[in-house]
Amino acid sequence: MKKKTIFIIIGIAVALFAVWYFALRKKEQVVVLETERPKMGYISENVTATGKVQPVDTVAVGTQVSGTIKTLYADFNSKVKKGQLLAELDKTLFEATVNQYQANLVSAQSALVYQQGNFSRQSNLYKVGAVSKADYDNALYTYNASKASVNSIKAQLASAQKNLSLASIYSPIDGTVLSRSVSEGTTVAASFSTPTIFSIAKDLTKMQVEASVDEADVGDISKGERATFTVDAFLNDTFKGTIQEIRLSPSISSNVVTYKTIINTSNDGNKLKPGMTANITIFTKEVNNALLIPTKAIKFAPDSTLAGKYQMTWVNRDRKPAGADEAYVWVQKNSKELVQKKIKTGINDNTHVEVLSGLAAADVVVTGSQSMGKSQAAAQGQSSPFMPKRPGGNRRR
Known part of the structure; x- marks a missing residue:
């Protein structure tokens, strides 16, 4: 009986020990650094905006005279030539x-011939004293009035002939008809403004995007900068363009101030249609072969858990703020040493930072740290730059 009790006590003890060891025991944690080497690559700063695709040059064709549209010789999407009816x-x-x-005019010219002959007779009679001065002056006045009447009617006839010619409406340019505002039988009145009949785009192989750039970003862009955009109709296509101008007249909507920015682009494939909405990216700064580190590296600061494990060399022990184009990073020299370095920075796209000076491509930059169990740390350590690597990479046989 006593032996049975002893075995029960031993079993309970073993069970309690197992529960403590596997469930209640505080597992030893190891702090592991996250590191990355600087790499060469492309980085840019950009401004995003939205806008509308439109033709570079659009002409509104109208009529200078009032009347009723008798015949239309062009319609939507018609290709027209300069001078075409x-x-x-x-x-x-x-x-x-x-x-x-x-x-x-014929009547006035006939009267002029008569008055010219009458004036000639009165002039000869006046010279020999057969008529009075009053008769002579009256003949001269009537002759001059007839000449003026002929000239006036000629001017009225020219105006009427011009109006007749304006009743035929011709294309002023080579292009494509974007819109037609009237139909046959419509009466147009040209009293105060010229009624628009057609809208013609000069060349649809050359388009422009009218982008609305926020006032906070307009100071960063300038003429000649590169831009790309997409449209909803072709989401997999990226179209390229160049900033042509930034218009000074602002647009204000709901207290938001924007400026019209014109981007020239090619439309050789005729995919872009007038009025399409464009999602635009304007590249304000670009570097193709920059030394880059993750943005996390300039935000990393070692805590007390690392102080006991690593020997630390500080440059900015007081943790004073860096300058506008400066930052502090930590570099792992070996498995036991961390060195703080001051770097000069360039473009920051919130993912990577351009390093202008202060780092070499061979440096191992600390981007963060994390706590993990010993087994995890051992597996993690195999990829550390300071740990020996297994021959043959990660392949297993």
């Missing part, structure tokens, strides 16, 4: 006016 107004009234002034 696009539309005609009803010419009945214009032709009648021309005929009326032509008849008036």
Whole structure:
């Protein structure tokens, strides 16, 4: 009986020990550094905006005279040439006016011939004293009035003929008809402004994007900078462009101030259509072969858990803020030493930072630290630059 009790006590003790060892015992934690070597690569600063795709040059074709549209010779998307007939107004009234002034001119010219002969006779009689000065002056006045009447009717006839010619509407440029505002039978009135009949884009192989750039970003962009954009119709295509101008007139909507920025682009594939919404990226600074480190590296600061494990060499022990183009990073020299370095920075895209000076490509930069168990730390240590690597890489047979 006593032996059985002893075995029970021993079993309970073993169970309690197992529970403590596997569940309640505080596992020893090891602090492991996260490191990365600087690398050469591309980095940029950019500004994002939205805008509309539109033709570079658009001409509104209208009519200078009032009338009724008789015939249309072009429609939406029509390809037209300079001088091509696009539309005609009803010419009945214009032709009648021309005929009326032509008849008036013939009558006035006939009267002029008569008055010219009369003045010639009165002039000869006045020279020999057969008529009075009053008769002579009256003949001269009537002759001059007839000449003025002929000139006036000629001017009216020219105006009527011009109006008749304006009843035929021609294309001023080579291009593509974007819109047609009237139909046959529509009456157009040219009293105060020229009614628009067609809108013609000069060359749809050359387009421009009118981007709305926020006032906070407009100071960073300038003429000639590179831009890319996408449109919803072709999400997998990236279109390229160049900043042509930044217009000074602001647009204000809901207290947000934006400036129109014009981006020229090519449309050789005719994928871009007028009015498409563009999502634009403007590259304000670019470096193709920069020395880069993760942004996490300039934010890392060692804590007390690392102080006992590593020998630390400080440059900025007081932790004073770095300058505008400066930062502090920690470099792992070996398995027991961390050295703080002051670097000069360039472009920061919030993922990587350009290093202008203060680091070499062979340096091992600390980007963070984490606590883990010994087994995890051992596995992690195999990829450390200070630990020997197994021959043959990670492949297993």
